[in-house]
Amino acid sequence: MDIRSKALLNYSIALGDDSLMLGHRLSEWCRNGPFLEEDLALTNTSLDFIGRARMFYTYAAEIEDKGRGEDDIAYLRDCREYRNFLINELPIGDFAFTMARQLMVDAFDMGFYAGLTQSRDPMLAGIASKAIKESRYHLRRSEDWIVRLGDGTEESHERTQNAFNELWGYAAEMFEMADDEQLLVDAGIAVDRHVLKTDWTTTLHTVLRQATLKIPKGDWAIGGGREGNHTEHLGFLLAELQFLQRAYPGQQW
Amino acid sequence: MVGDTNNTETARLFDLLSSVVDPEIPVLTLQDLGVLRDISIEEGEVKVTITPTYAGCPAIETMRADIEATLAAAGFEQVNVQQKLSPAWTTDWMSQHGRDKLRAYGIAPPDSTACGQSLGQMECPQCKSAKVKLVSEFGSTACKALYQCQDCREPFDYFKCI
Numbered sequence: 569m570d571i572r573s574k575a576l577l578n579y580s581i582a583l584g585d586d587s588l589m590l591g592h593r594l595s596e597w598c599r600n601g602p603f604l605e606e607d608l609a610l611t612n613t614s615l616d617f618i619g620r621a622r623m624f625y626t627y628a629a630e631i632e633d634k635g636r637g638e639d640d641i642a643y644l645r646d647c648r649e650y651r652n653f654l655i656n657e658l659p660i661g662d663f664a665f666t667m668a669r670q671l672m673v674d675a676f677d678m679g680f681y682a683g684l685t686q687s688r689d690p691m692l693a694g695i696a697s698k699a700i701k702e703s704r705y706h707l708r709r710s711e712d713w714i715v716r717l718g719d720g721t722e723e724s725h726e727r728t729q730n731a732f733n734e735l736w737g738y739a740a741e742m743f744e745m746a747d748d749e750q751l752l753v754d755a756g757i758a759v760d761r762h763v764l765k766t767d768w769t770t771t772l773h774t775v776l777r778q779a780t781l782k783i784p785k786g787d788w789a790i791g792g793g794r795e796g797n798h799t800e801h802l803g804f805l806l807a808e809l810q811f812l813q814r815a816y817p818g819q820q821w
Numbered sequence: 822m823v824g825d826t827n828n829t830e831t832a833r834l835f836d837l838l839s840s841v842v843d844p845e846i847p848v849l850t851l852q853d854l855g856v857l858r859d860i861s862i863e864e865g866e867v868k869v870t871i872t873p874t875y876a877g878c879p880a881i882e883t884m885r886a887d888i889e890a891t892l893a894a895a896g897f898e899q900v901n902v903q904q905k906l907s908p909a910w911t912t913d914w915m916s917q918h919g920r921d922k923l924r925a926y927g928i929a930p931p932d933s934t935a936c937g938q939s940l941g942q943m944e945c946p947q948c949k950s951a952k953v954k955l956v957s958e959f960g961s962t963a964c965k966a967l968y969q970c971q972d973c974r975e976p977f978d979y980f981k982c983i
Binding site for chain 2: 591608609612616619622623690691705708709712
C-alpha cells in the first residue's frame, strides 16, 4: 500500500472512531434522558454518529482490502488502536456536561464537514454531504440547550459552567493534524484543521456569552487520541461496546 | 432493440418496487420518499440504487431486505442493492403525492421550497391551524421533529426539511 492510501486508511478509521465513540456515549442516555422527548433526541443524534462511523469504517475496509469489514474495525481492536479525539470518549457526566460537549463537537463538525464536502475523494465528500446536514440540526439543538441551561437556574448555570471548564482543554487536539494528515490536505483530500479554529472560537464565544457563561481560561490542553493514547475511560467503554462480539464471535442480530 | 427491451424491463421493475414502503412511515413508498434512485439490469443482475435519508437510519436495512424479497418473489434472483451517498438525500426529492399522503396520515410534510430556512407555512395536519409550537427538534425518528398545535392541542410529527 502506498503512503497516500495508508494515510487515507488512517484518516477514515480516525473519523470513524470519533463518530463511534461519541455515538456510543450518546446511546448511554437511552431511557436515562431527562424527559421523553430529550431521550429521543439524544438517541437520534447517537444514531447519526453511529451511521457516520459505519460509512467511514466501510470505506476504510474497502481501502485496506484485507477482508475486514466495518464490524471487525468497530469491535475487534484494542484501546491503543483507536484513534479518536479524547473529547469523544469522556463519560456522559450530567446533562449539562453532555450538552456542553455536544456544542463543542457540533460547532467543530459544522466547519469540518463543510470543508470535507469539497474533498477530491468522492466517498469522503459523499459522507460529508450527508453529515453536514445532520450537524446543522445537532448544532441548533446544542446551542439552544446551552443558552437555556446557562441562562437558567443557579444550579443549571453552575453545572454548565463546570462542564465547560472541565472540557475546554480537550478542544485543542481537534485542530491539530495527525502525522500523515498534511499530505492528504496537500492532495485536496483532507480538511486543514488549523483554519477551523477561528470560526469555532467565534461560535463558542457567542453562545457562551448569550448563555451568561464565562469563557474558560485556555491555559491547559490535552491530546494524544490520534496516537492511540487515551484516557482510562476508553477501556471501560470498549468493555461494554465489544462484549457481545468478544463473547460470541461473529454473532449477528 | 436491446435498449427498448431494457427500458420496458426497467419500467416493470419500478412498478414492482412501487409496493415497497418505508417501514416506519408505511404510507410512503420508497419512490415517494426519493430513496429509490435507480434500477438497471446488466447480464441478468438487477442493480437497485438507494440513497439513505439519514446516516444512521435503521430503516435502511429493512428497505434493502424488502427490495430483495419483492424482487425475489417476482423471480429475480440476482439482486444487488447499492447505497449511493452523493448527492445526499434531501426532502426536496419527496414527491407531491408523497407529501399529500403524509399530511393525510397526520404528519406535516416538509416545506418544499425553503429547506433549512424558515419553516414557512407549516400547519397542523389535523385542524390546519398555523399556530404551532416546536416541542422537540427530534421526534419518533431522526427524520421528524415534534410539534404541538396551539389551537386543537394535538401533538404531531413534522417531517424535517433537510
